[in-house]
Amino acid sequence: MSPHAFPAMAAAAVELDQVSVAFARPVLHEVSLRVATAETLAVIGESGTGKSTMLRLILGLQQPDVGTVSVMGHSLRAIGRAEQRTLRAQIGMVFQGAALFDSLTTFENVAFGLRESGVMAEPAIRTRVRETLALVDLDPDEVSQTLPAQLSGGMRKRVGIARAIAPRPALLLYDEPTAGLDPLTSNTVTALMQRLQQELRVTSVVVSHDVRAMVRIADRIALLHEGRFVFVGAPDAMRASDEPYTQSFLAAA
Amino acid sequence: MRSVLAYSGETTPRPVQPATQLCQFPQPLVVRRLFQSSILSLQDVLLLAWHTVRSLPGGRGAGARLIAQLDAVGVRSVPIVMLTGLFTGMVLALQASVQLKQFGATLFVGRFVAASMLRELGPVLSGIMVAGRVGAGIAAExxxxxxxxxxxxxxxxxxxxxxxxxxxxxxxxxxxxxxLALIADIAGLVGASLVSVMYLGVPISAFFQAAIDQVVIDGFVFGMIPSDLVQGILKPLAFGLILSLLACHHGLRATGGTAGVGVATTRAVVSASITILIADYFLTQLLLVLL
Structure with a gap:
């Protein structure tokens, strides 16, 4: 597969090399992709095309059947459990349903990764959590002691983003960040993601079927179809593409 | 890199046997698959137990997590276990009195209840009640x-x-x-003593003296620990391990959205209850030989 307009001279934060994954049926088939440091790559496609599976591969929650996945220069096959944990500490993940811990307050949810890493002292954690909640436009005094069940969908999503960025990760993964939100909240979350990309300059991989939002925030867009990338490139190039499936996908969106 | 949850190496759920095939019993293939599935589940639970041991001492925050669970598993189960023990002891006393009255031996009700509660009913009933209350909660969570x-x-x-x-x-x-089993034992003895005093006219001191006599007759381990008590602690210890591991196993293995939560919860309670009863038989045999 071609390098798909990979930014010249940029170091790869994520690299998938000839990766295949199958469950009951093939999901990803000999997929190759490189994500440059500080780049925002959006992976779009129909439901069930393997977008979320790709994120699980990058997180190391799943092994490819064939091929290799490298994150920040480390092949996930080659490293041990302790190294995996160290590597994961540098990755933030925003889950589709936020995946907040039901029994913990908003503050404890955002502080969880910081406490688990054991790097920061408790006063520094408290400061970081308040800063991060403010960064995602939430009032720390208002939401810190609330449980996830007491938050609206948009607030839960923002808390999920805050939890992911609190440790200031080198790589940020979003799984359907605007799914299930009303158009206004969806716009707010997209604008928030755009602002975070500018402020934090973190490498991001965003999986979504929301083409409009992805065009706004992504440096490059990759379109998955039947387990393969049919297009990888800049949003403008995507609009100009004459590849039939890309055309029909954009028309449907 | 493999998820720690895939502790047996399985990353996809096992295929479910179609009901139509299961109905055509007996079929060697069906029996073989059920046997294989049981062996795989046992392997998974043993692997989970091994990974649990390997995760000791539990890292940062382990103490707080343990205290929270002791409250959820132990303290909050006290009322249900006390109630179960109390009424089981009362029923035991009533049933025993029917038989013992024929021989004018109602004074021995205390011995009968003490032996039954300490060795068997206290541990088994506590195990099953906790499996129902806590096992279901763990699996659902x-x-x-x-x-x-x-x-x-x-x-x-x-x-x-x-x-x-x-x-x-x-x-x-x-x-x-x-x-909890000890609490059930005590509640059972209290319940039985109430029935003995109120319906059988046995003095309370005679009831408890008979209960103590039974414990003494059953002997001591290392010359000082009543063997009934050893049985009454070792068995529920095993039951606690069984019910918690099975509940965690079914919880971690859940698939299929919210419907999977219900399936996991049911499986956890049923498998833990049955396994506790089976384990009780083998543990009793073992402890009768050892003690």
Whole structure:
């Protein structure tokens, strides 16, 4: 597969090399992709095309059947459990349903990764959590002691983003960040993601079927179809593409 | 890199046997598949137990997590276990009195109840009641965490679900169930003594003297620990391990959204209750030989 307009001279934060994954049926088939440091790559496609599976591969929650996945220069096959944990500490993940811990307050949810890493002292954690909640436009005094069940969908999503960025990760993964939100909240979350990309300059991989939002925030867009990338490139190039499936996908969106 | 949850190496759910095939019993293939499935499940539970042991001592926050689970598993189970023990002791006294009255031996009701409660009913009933209350809770909590990606979130943040979720629950159950069994024993003896005094006219001091005599007759381990008490602690310790491991296993294995939560919960309670009864038989045989 071609390098798909990979930014010249940029170091790869994520690299998938000839990766295949199958469950009951093939999901990803000999997929190759490189994500440059500080780049925002959006992976779009129909439901069930393997977008979320790709994120699980990058997180190391799943092994490819064939091929290799490298994150920040480390092949996930080659490293041990302790190294995996160290590597994961540098990755933030925003889950589709936020995946907040039901029994913990908003503050404890955002502080969880910081406490688990054991790097920061408790006063520094408290400061970081308040800063991060403010960064995602939430009032720390208002939401810190609330449980996830007491938050609206948009607030839960923002808390999920805050939890992911609190440790200031080198790589940020979003799984359907605007799914299930009303158009206004969806716009707010997209604008928030755009602002975070500018402020934090973190490498991001965003999986979504929301083409409009992805065009706004992504440096490059990759379109998955039947387990393969049919297009990888800049949003403008995507609009100009004459590849039939890309055309029909954009028309449907 | 393999998820820590895939502790037997399985990453996809096992195929479910179609009901139409299961109805055509007996079929060697069906029996063989059920046997294979049981062996695989046993292997998974043993592997989970091994990973749980390996995750000791539990890392940062382990103490707080254990205390929270001791409260959830132990303290909150006290009322239900007390009630179960109390009425079981009362029924035992009533049933025993019917037989013992024929021989004018109602004074021995205390011995009968003490032996039954301490060796068998206290441990087994506590185990089954805790399996129902706590096992269902553990399986429901872990399975809903699984289907809402909270377990993935834990792993993403460098926290191993087995260390954070399974270890404190297993240790708490191993500590709490023996204590709960003792509480059930005491409640049972109190209930039986009430029936003895009120319906059989046995003085309360005579009832408890008979109960103590029974414990003394059954002998001591190392010359000082009543063997009935040893049985009454070792069995519920094993039951606590069994019910918590099975509940965690079914919770972590849940698939299929919210429907999977219900399936995992049912499986956890049924498998733990049955396994406790089966384990009780073999443990009794073993302890009768050893003690």
């Amino acid at each position: 872990l399975s809903s965490m699984k289907v809402t990606e909270q377990l993935d979130a834990l792993e993403t943040m460098g926290a191993e679900p087995i260390r954070v979720l399974v270890l404190p629950r297993v240790i708490a159950a191993a500590i709490a169930v023996p204590v």
